[in-house]
Amino acid sequence: MPKLDIPVESLIQQLHGSDWTARYDAARLLGQSRDPRAIDALLPDLNDPDWRVRRNTAQALGALRDKRAIEPLLALLKDRTMTVRQRAVVALGRIKDTQALPALLDIFLEGKRESYDASKAICKFGKKALPELVKAFERSGNREILLLLVELKYVDSFDLIVQLLESDERSSHSVAIRELGKLGDRRAIPYLMNRLNDDDPMLQSEIVEALGKLGATEAIPALLGLLKDDELLGPYASVYHAVTNAFQIFGSITAEIQNAFPGNYPAMFNMGGAPINLPEATGLLGNHQSDILRNALIRFQTGFAKPENIMEPIAEAVQKPVEDMAWKFGVMFANASDARQDRVTHLIELLKSDSNLERSAAALSLPWYGDERSLEPLSSLLQEQDKTVRTVATWAVHALQKAISYRKQFGM
Secondary structure (H helix, E strand, O other): OOOOOOOHHHHHHHHOOOOHHHHHHHHHHHHHHOOOHHHHHHHHHHHOOOHHHHHHHHHHHHHHOOHHHHHHHHHHOOOOOHHHHHHHHHHHHHHOOHHHHHHHHHHHHHOOOOHHHHHHHHHHOHHHHHHHHHHHHHHHOOHHHHHHHHHOOOOOHHHHHHHHHOOOOHHHHHHHHHHHHHHOOOOHHHHHHOOOOOOOHHHHHHHHHHHHHOOOHHHHHHHHOOOOOOOOOOOOHHHHHHHHHHHHHHOOOHHHHHHHOOOOOOOOEEEOOEEEOHHHHHHHHOHHHHHHHHHHHHHHHHOOOOOOOOOHHHHHHHHHHHHHHHHHHHHHHHHHHHHHHHHHHHHHHHOOOOOHHHHHHHHHHHHHHOOHHHHHHHHOOOOOOOHHHHHHHHHHHHHHHHHHHHHHHOOO
């Protein structure tokens, strides 16, 4: 912290002067001073008529981290100005006195505008917050508290998440499944597998994604049983895509696919509930539809018409970001089309791998790119001795054939 040019005595004098701008500047600077004399000078200003002075005073007291400020800051949580309340929450998180935890938890659970700040403040306490959080979770079963416990790496998070998974509140099950996947504790595998037959495809897909993250190769027979039909864009698309992702992890080919043509291709499309990344989408949509999208972006980039009756600087300020955005998306679509070609080529090569898991993962992945080149090499796996490879190849051939037929049928 750089040394202040203004003596603390002068700042205290400004703090109690008549110029409100000097008062709130003085409050801020006193927080930077680290001088214990600033505490007694600042505390009365939490009741200042000007909200900016109250805001900067709360911030300063948080920076000074003196426990004498706890009670006054707790009172400030009821201030009429939201910004002041937010700074009080942040200040309490910086001081980290556990007597503030119940009030911060109340704000967090009430879903007020300061809830985000309260969650961050609670995390500042670290392990000191755990006893209060555990008690609150045991009382309420609130999933948001559970997420805080997981973030703080509570040693018994696993048991609490399982408790949430087995609760009657179905809306909490999705949260529990995702957290079990992130936790990395293989004890979760049997709990997740017991839920695989849920009648909600979206929940099923989250379970499969979690099993993939846990490397649960023992779940492979159960995952194969989820390949009920060959509709890539049907109601179970999200499940099939999740099974594909899980096998890519099992076969350790996720990075290989991405590196076949590197780039950031977000999941820009949702087909049947499955988040499809851009290279996959260019394949399922077909070259014709992809060209339409790309050409539309080019026209958008070059055909921007300046609105009439608008000042030239304003028109230019609007035009440049629009053109830049269109150009970036146009490049992304072009790169995604190239990525699809290279990835399909690489996946076809992986069908010849000595590893059954790699071959299975590649076979499941190929239909999502909708490339007719894949049909013959996929069909060659239909006579494989390994049951897993044979099962996924059968599904993949039918799924790809159907995707291609739809594209032809609808002129895609």
